[in-house]
Amino acid sequence: MTSDNDKKPPTLNRVLEEARRNIEVEDDELDEARDRRDKLRSVLAKEFAESTTYVNGSVAHGDALTPLTDVDVGVIVAEAIDTHGPGKEGPRGLMDRAANRIREELKDDYKRLSVTVEGQKRSVLVRFGDPVTPGQQDFTADVIVAIENCSGAGLFIPNEDSWDRSHPVGHTGMVRTANKDKTGYTYAKVVRLLKHWNRSNGKPLCSWNIKALALGCITGRVTMVEGLQTWFAYAHAELGKGETPDPAGVAPEPIHINEAMTMSQVRDKLAKASRQLAQAIEYDVAGYPALAQNELAQMFNDKDMLPPPDETALLGESRRYDNHRRPQAPAVIASRPAAPSVRPWAP
């Protein structure tokens, strides 16, 4: 005998696949972003001879969303290995060199190009003045000038006038392994949905936090429903222990949550999404696809990405559900009276 819990939701995975396609970056957006990123890599390679460039962020990780607004690229400056780093020179000189060379090399291709170092904590900010996605204000790149860490794993990356340990190359490697070798790219698909949920629900976590948590729980091929269910439960439990440590074990600081929120507020959002998803699954398995889609639409909170079902169908299904729903579940607390069966009234 199979229980409801053993049954697979017939509608939700299809609805989620459609929603995912609605937010997936278009090929031409991606091609254009990669082209600009590669131009930056070649400029950096010219400025810093014999150095290695690397890529990071959503484009490199295969989980970019539309609209695509930025790209991340870095250079590991070979010549600075003895002169720069903790206790030696700060990053500002290298950042200025990178910025000047980018301006010089790309000014003819992008007439409204603007490159900023002043006020930047970690990266040279490149504004192309020309969006990749039509309708967006601009497209930007964060360019990191890093140096090799000779005594440990990872790199040193700028932190204003000093340096922090980080492992962007390792991070990209871990994500690519999760995608290609372990999950058949379902890791990236689930991450895309989660990033969009995060965007439309107050942005409690940064994208890297979502991915770092996913590295710990999306470890095999999953359906979208399984992936979301697993991640929400795992993220809620892990964040109950504290902020997420660097999965590469290099950065001294954990990944910080949204600074405008408490951890309790962040975990409440995860718990709420988890409940909504569980309710959607319950509806779907019981044969109420419109109710299931509606619950999911409320969870993602973006009608363009996942629209609610037709209202007439929803209302009809809701009456059918109300007529057949099981008797009220026992009260949450055993000592509480049973839920009252009330008779509405008016004076």
Place this chain on the structure above:
Amino acid sequence: MGPLTDRSPFVKPEVSPVVAAGDTWEGASIGWQYELEHGLRMKWPGDVRSVLGPRWVWPAKQPSVTDRFERAELPVIGRVLTYHHAGLPVLGRTGLVPVTVEFHQYPTYDSYGLPWHDYPRVFADPGAASKHRMPDDALCLYFPWDPPERRWRYENGLVQLFDVVADHLHKELWWRHTGGDPDGEWPGEDAEHGVPDGSEQFTRGGIAL
């Protein structure tokens, strides 16, 4: 003192309010709220917030001869414990519905003989047509003269109250969908409108100070 009225909580009164002597209120105590809120965080994480605030209330009629000497026509500070649900899911609705529940220390509405803690004011979907609402737009969730197991009571807790509200809003939706006033279908059982005969003793509004 006779019934109290709630003129306008937003207009500062011209006279100083009187705080009733020995004016403690169970609704303001953490222990009482804890019992009421049991299970709330688990079911509605981050969705419900509460505010305990003052509310000006005035005597509706001239006070008694004795009272007039001491506190004629002076407003009184009562307290209201308000719970705001940011968005309650309602069966059949695409959007989430904000809901407000108010517990009044000195109800300015008729509580039909029920204690203040068993008859909170509940508001949602302001102005929506409904078969079962009060003149001030509050939801008429249950029949005050029904036996306790057919009414929401403090002992049931807020989790169950929000369930009752969600069910009520779903039924309002269906009632409107099927034509609304006068022939719309109200799914499930409801009570006949009006105060039952012989119940006049319960129709006194408010709480005498």
